[in-house]
Every structure is written in C-alpha cells, then in structure tokens.
Amino acid sequence: MSDLETFRAETRAWLEANCPPEMREPVRDDEDVYWGGRRATFKNAAQKAWFEACVAKGYTVPAWPKEYGGAGLSPAEAKVLREEMSRINARPPLSSFGIWMLGPALLQFGTEGQKARFLNEIARGEIRWCQGYSEPGSGSDLVSLQTFGEDEGDHWVVNGQKIWTSYADQADWIFCLVRTDKNDKYKGITFMLYDMASEGVTTKPILLISGNSPFCETFFDNVKVPKSYGEDCPAYVGEVNRGWDVAKYLLGHEREMISGAGGGERSAAIGAMMKRHAAKLGDDLDPVLRAELAMFDVDALAYTAMGEKFLDEIKVGKAHPAQPNMMKYVGTELNKRRHELMMAVGGSRSLEWESEETGGGKPARGWLRTKANSIEGGTSEVMLNVISKRILDLPGA
C-alpha cells in the first residue's frame, strides 16, 4: 500500500471510531454548527465529543502545523481527510472565521509569537473572531475606509464604525482594518487584532430579510488598542500601514471559502433529492422544472470538478492567483440558483415562515440567506471586475 492509501485506511478507521452518528447528519441550523469561543456551549454530547476528538488529533485545522494545533497534514493527506469526511457526511467539528480567514493570514504574515498564541487558540476553539472590514461608506470600495487609529505611542485610540460585521455580538476578538495614515490610501491601513470586550466597543444587531440577525453595526468609541500583547506578539499583522496587503490576502481565502470550492453541499447536484422531496409532498416534478434541475446539475457537477482542479492547482502553485474570484463568482451564483429551485420544488410549503413542518421557515430563510452570498466577501460585479483586470488583462479594468 502506498503511504496515502495507508493514511486513508487509518483515517477511515479513526473517523469510524470517533465521529458519532449524530455528527453525520446534515447541518440543519446554526445550532448544529459549533463556532467555539469564550461563550460557546455545545448543543449535545455528540457535538462535544466530536469536537474534542478533533482538537486532540489536530483535525479542526488539519493542514496547519502541529505546533499551532493542526495535524500537519500534507495537501494530499488533507484531501484524503476531506474525501473521507464527506464520504460519511461528517460535519466540520469547528467553524470559525479564525480558521477560514485570520488563520491563513497569520500563517502567511504573522510573527512566531502571534502564531503560537492565536493559531492555537483558534485550533482549540477558544477564541471566536469577527471581521471588521466594511463600513457604511466603504463596501466594494473597501480601501476608502475611515475608521481611524490615533497613534498614542504604545497604543492606538480607535474611533469609527464598521457595518455588516458577522457575529460581532458573539465574537471575542476582532481583526479590524484601521486607517493609521490619512495621507496614503493603500499604505495607510493597519490590520489590528483586539478584544471585543475592550472599553468603547459596542455592537448593534441588524435584522436581515431572512428574519435572522447574524450581523451587526460595530462602533468604536475611543477604544484603546495596545501595540503589543507581549514578546514577539504585536497587535497588528504584517507592518503598520501595510495592512492592505494582509487584507487582500485574507479576502482570497474568504472568497475561496464562500465559493464552496472545497466540496460539500454548495457544489452538489440536487435533482434526485428534489424528486424525492416532491414525492414526499405528494407531487411529481413538472417537466420544465425537471429540465431546469437537470441543467442545474450539469452546472453544479461541472463546478465541483472545477473546485477539485482549483484546489489541486493551488497546491502546486499552478492556479492563477486571481482564480478565487472566479470561483466565488460562479459558486455563489450557483448557490442562489440552487435555492431558487428548491423553493420551486417546495411550492407553497416552502413559503411557510414559522411552521413546525418547515423547522421555523428554514427553506424560505435559507433561500433568502443565499442572496447574501454574491454580496459578502466582495460582490459578483466586483469579482467580474477583478477577473477582467487580473486574468483577462482588459484595458482600464
């Protein structure tokens, strides 16, 4: 057996022994997702057991080095683990912006001290992070952001407002883009890390069209941010005033994550499931709806292959650096189409907003939530702008 086959066999056995049956059921709502953090509670014993087993094995962040809480898996091994987990529909043991966004940025730009502290905290689910990028006047044009940090020697005093900060009210820390030089648009932003419990930080939840309120307005009123958290552990990533490089790098990972390129339900075909769903509702698929589902499945399965190719190419540095933008554009538009079709199959049942049968309006709320996919992390239009400029090299893009 090759090393990889041995690894697959071991992984399969380990998952068999450690992933409880409840953790192999599809995620139904946000409570099924474990986000970690100071205030986190487990929904049930199975969620706890699965999480703890993964922490011990380094499988909350399998590709990170062991000294930072990962399992140090090679890209090929990580792919095997992904495949084996999806084979049994294992849920992710831990979801967090720390894993998807801050972690990769720290691995790339962080100091040893930052990595040792923050990456381990993320891997063990101890600290839940939120992302302070967008402001009321700075969405797509993020670099125009105004939140300002006044340099007071050993600390900054931060004033300003962020908006659309996902889970700001539940997060422990924030990674935040703060202007530290008003004279240089690109080279005047610092990528700061600070505690949401700091004095002067307030959050105000915003209600979404889905009726849920997972994001907030976040206000900073004379927040004191120390420049250092100890030896080799500055409060900023990269250099002061060069946070834009970090921000952009992180956006690449965010876009990859939102694109669903790593597989999972975001890229799966749905036709067969929809036929069963229709049958449960006592109906059959309209021929034209069936045809649309078939066209959708063609696109979804093709996109899955693209996701695989993209990840394979990233590993060996073959992927175009701007390719995550393409993946995000297509993946999110596809996800919106998926939910439009699911709503159509569900008919009037899927319109129910609160009923028990729909688990409190899951189909409708889920459908509405997907509309944000092509906005959050950079809109579809912005993705197309980036492809035009960086991949197609079109003039003036």
Added chain:
Amino acid sequence: MPLYHNEDQAMLADTAAGFMAEEGNIAKQLRHWRDRNCKDGFGHGFWKQMAEMGFTGMLVDEADGGLGMGHVEAGIVLEEIGRNLTPSPFLTSSVLAATALKAGSDDLKGRYLPGLIAGDAVFAVAIDETAKHRPSRIATRAEKSGNGFRLTGSKSFVIHGGSADMIVVAARTSGSDEDADGITLFAVPKDAAGMSHDSVRLVDSSMATHTKFDGVELDGDAVIGEIDGGRVVLEAMLLAGRVGAAAEGVGVARGAMDMTVDYLKQRKQFGKLIGEFQALQHRASHLYSEVEIARAVTIKAQQLLDAGSEQADLMASVAKAKVARAARLAVQEGVQLHGGIGMTDEYDIGLYMKRDRALAEFLGDAFFHANRVAQLSGY
C-alpha cells in the same frame, strides 16, 4: 490523480499546440479545403502528417501497434483541433472507430489498425438514424444470411462517410427497435455492394452522408464484439466519442474566447478601446468562467474514463452538456462583440460559430446530455 496535466501531458500539449497552429491552422486547412470545394472536407496529406506525429494511433493498444495512450492525451490533441477548427478524421477514426475495434477480433484489428496508424485509412461511424442522436433506438437490421449477415436500413449524420475506408455500423440483429439488447456492431468496408451514400456539406464545411444499406452482404468476420451483444461496444464507443467531442468543444470555446478578448483590446469606439466598457468586461469574464469550468469537467471525465471508473459515463454527459453550453456562449459572444465584422466570412469568428453548432449536435446535444444526467442520477 490531480486534475491537471502531468509533465508528459504538458509536453504533449505543447507539441500538439505547436503542430496544429503551424500545420492545422484555419488558413491552411479549413479555408483551404472549403474554398476548393473539397469533397472529403479535409486534406489526406494532413492526415498523414498527423500519423507522423504519432496522433492517429494514440488510443490503439501498444500490442496492436499503437501508443496505448489514454483519453486525457487524445483530449489534448482534440482541444488543439478544436482551437484551430482543423478538419480531420481524428475523432471518428482515432477515437470512435479505434475504441470499437478494441472489441474486435485479431483479424479485424490486423485488417484496419495498420492503415489507421499510418494515416492511410479513414473510418466513420454510423449510429444516428434520425435528425437527432437517439442511440437507444436502432432500426437498421442485419439478418442472418449464409455465414454472414444482410444489412438493410439507413443512417444519417455519418461524418466522413463518403471518404471512409470502413464504417462502424450499429445494427439490430434481434429484438425490436427500442430494445437495449440485440444490437451488433459491424465493420463495413468501403466497397460493400449495396451501400450508397448521399453526401451533404454541413454548415461548418464538414462532409457527412446519409448512408443507405440495401441488402449489404457482410461476412461473419465483419462483426465487432459479440453478436446481439453490441450494446456494450456501442456504449464504450459513444463514451469515448462524447468525451472526445467535449475536448474538441473546449478548444472551439477557447479559440473563440481568445480571439474575442484580443479584439476587445484592439477595437476603438467612442475614443476608447471597447474592452474598457464594463458591460463588455463582465461578459468576457463570465465567459472566461464558464469556459474554465467546462474544461475542468472535461479533464475530469477523461481521467475517470482512463481509470475505468463507474462515474465516467455520468461525467461524460456532464462534460458534453457543459461544453456545449459554454462553447455556444463563446461563439455567440464572439460574433456579437466583434460587431459588423463578426458577420463577415473574412473573419474567422463566424467559422467558430459554425463548428460549434455541428460539434454540439454530434453524439448528443446539451439537451440530450442534461436529460441523460437526470436519468443517470435517478430522476
């Protein structure tokens, strides 16, 4: 297996790209033969050159004198054929017929493969009987007659039928028209008495025939594979052909897209390069995304086919459907974004539009394959 070309494949891609651009380009092949009203629609000299490059027998087993390569490799050549709109019998001979002959007797292989490998022989396949691809329904009949068979019926859309030295014909040896079983494949030689061709030029300048079999007498040794058990050979041939046609379609799409993106960087209107208009940038970027995805799933299908995976059949239909749609978008945007000159015969972009139309129809269009994806998925 990672979903990109390995080193050998990347080298082959370079070689194939260089050769096709040099020898198989539009001026030297497609326009040349079209403008001379060539009855075969391609150049036999070029087919010989493809043999010298080692392309013609790439899917043929080494034991039979070929290169024993896979569909990823054949796809590499096909993508360049597509990009250059190169007319050649590669897809019907080296992919479809060569795949069918894998199931043939040593005698059949000995009779036909050396000619293919040398670039002397051209093969065609006769499957469709109506204007649409419906391989589940085969009405052409082959009845037992002496030691052999008598073939009666008619086939359509036989690409290269008029110039083929041998045609692989799917016929019914038992059962009724819609039965899955009871199909037999025959290698029908050019000079078979009772076979007649009505040659037609298609929109893309390729040549096809409506072929009639009027009591064509065939020896028993013309049978490819098992009598009545030809469905498996037919399926294998279709699978290889669909994946191959998808690869060629990727080339067509990429060729049209590259030409169009280049044009956006040259043409000025309103005092600007038209590529500066965001409306066109977004269309180009959307097109880029679709073409990249179509290419990815085509390589996926090739790899699955080479690995003998059960998933190959589904993924072949996904690829054929996806490519058909992406290439259609590429040629439509191509002509539109070229403006008036896109409508002229002098510009090549219109040739891409024509080729896409014919290629997408071959072995099942996007609707056929999307429907097949649904059926294979259980709905």
